Amino acid sequence: MKLIGIIVNPLSGDGRGASIWREIETYLQLNDIAYIVKVTTKAGEATEHAIALVKEYQVDKLIVIGGDGTIHEAAGGLSHLQNTGLNCPLAVIPAGTGNDFAKAYGIPTHSIQALEAALSETKNVQIDLLRTKGGMIAVNSIGAGFDGMVAKLTNEAGYKKFLNRIGLGKLSYFISILRVFATYQPCTAWLEVDGTVHELPDMWLAAVANIPFYGGSIQICPAASPHDGAADVIVIQSRGRFRLLPILFTVYQGKHIHHPAVSFYKGKSISLRTQIPLLIQADGEFAGSTPLQIEIVPSALTVIGSSLKEG
Numbered sequence: 001m002k003l004i005g006i007i008v009n010p011l012s013g014d015g016r017g018a019s020i021w022r023e024i025e026t027y028l029q030l031n032d033i034a035y036i037v038k039v040t041t042k043a044g045e046a047t048e049h050a051i052a053l054v055k056e057y058q059v060d061k062l063i064v065i066g067g068d069g070t071i072h073e074a075a076g077g078l079s080h081l082q083n084t085g086l087n088c089p090l091a092v093i094p095a096g097t098g099n100d101f102a103k104a105y106g107i108p109t110h111s112i113q114a115l116e117a118a119l120s121e122t123k124n125v126q127i128d129l130l131r132t133k134g135g136m137i138a139v140n141s142i143g144a145g146f147d148g149m150v151a152k153l154t155n156e157a158g159y160k161k162f163l164n165r166i167g168l169g170k171l172s173y174f175i176s177i178l179r180v181f182a183t184y185q186p187c188t189a190w191l192e193v194d195g196t197v198h199e200l201p202d203m204w205l206a207a208v209a210n211i212p213f214y215g216g217s218i219q220i221c222p223a224a225s226p227h228d229g230a231a232d233v234i235v236i237q238s239r240g241r242f243r244l245l246p247i248l249f250t251v252y253q254g255k256h257i258h259h260p261a262v263s264f265y266k267g268k269s270i271s272l273r274t275q276i277p278l279l280i281q282a283d284g285e286f287a288g289s290t291p292l293q294i295e296i297v298p299s300a301l302t303v304i305g306s307s308l309k310e311g
Contacts (some may be wrong), residue, residue: 002034004028005036005057005059005060005061005063006037006038006063007037007064008021008066009040009066010062011040011067012069012070012095014164020065020095021065033119036057036059038052045292046077047073047077049074049077050073051080054078054086054088055081061089061090062074062078062089064093065095067094067097067098068096069096071101071139072137072139072283075090075137076137078298078301082097089304090301090303091114091118091305092105092114092118092305093114093118094107094109096169097160097164098173098216098284100140100217101140101283104212104213105303105305107307114305117304117306117307118278118305121143123305123307124303125303125306128210128226128299129230129300130142130208130297131294131297136218136287137281138210139210140211140283140284141220141221141282142207142282142294143187143205143206143280143281144207144272144278144290145203145279146180146204147214149180150173150215151215151281151284152279152286153180153285154172155285157176158183161174170216174216182242186203186204188203189203189278189290190274191233191271192270193265194268195266198265200235202238203235203236203237204236204238205231205234206234206272208233209224210224210231215284218251219251219254220234220251221233221234221264229296229299230266230268231266231267231270231299232266234264235262236262237261237263268295269295270295271293272289272293278290
């Protein structure tokens with residue numbers, strides 16, 4: 001009998017993870033589906049759970065009930081196991097604030113529909129991963145500067161919990177964007193993409209994207225693909241902040257791409273040096289500060305239940 005491993009973050013979406021798990025658990029029991037569950041109680045624990053479920057319990061697939069941060073941690077664990085020759089596909093039942101991963105792969109927002117997709121053996125897709133020099137893995141994006149500050153502020157903000165409770169969690173990112181926008185000071189940076197160095201005066205943001213979305217469905221890199229063996233890089237530069245105002249209101253639709261302050265690059269090996277240390281976010285989680293070095297790991301993870309076709 002096949003055994004399913006499940007990681008639950010009960011605090012994701014301000015408690016939504018716990019309520020979704022109760023619904024999923026009932027379904028699994030009624031349908032006699034064999035599973036073993038691990039519940040997270042602290043940051044980083046999903047990585048440990050992913051390793052234990054695959055290595056010790058030899059589960060056939062791993063289902064994450066949580067948000068992008070929990071997926072980020074679990075994928076890191078699965079990637080670590082691949083270095084030892086162990087492979088396990090990943091499925092997701094979205095329960096977070098932004099749910100960018102689920103949006104990118106067409107995973108249903110309804111929990112039972114997402115479970116049914118996860119139990120499917122037909123909707124599998126191979127995706128690339130972003131890996132830093134230090135070995136950290138990201139599934140969605142890694143960014144430095146403005147978005148690093150936004151991620152840190154949002155995760156610490158009391159309004160995120162309040163907005164999650166009333167079903168407006170994605171608004172918390174926009175509030176944080178406005179707060180950081182009012183005070184952020186750009187600096188000079190040096191971006192190297194596949195050996196070519198670009199000097200970037202007055203840089204606000206440099207984000208390396210594996211999917212189009214981040215920060216609660218912001219279409220930061222509309223052309224980004226997790227199947228092409230390369231990462232899309234967006235850079236925003238401006239000496240004055242008011243020049244960037246149109247971007248704030250067009251980035252959710254991906255219509256910022258023609259703004260003169262926006263530049264795009266694409267490559268397999270990317271590094272970023274900055275005049276002063278800038279905060280880094282990885283899949284929406286605070287991840288230290290610059291300098292930053294990233295490589296693409298092609299076709300490194302199998303995602304189950306995705307409606308997105310490779311190509």
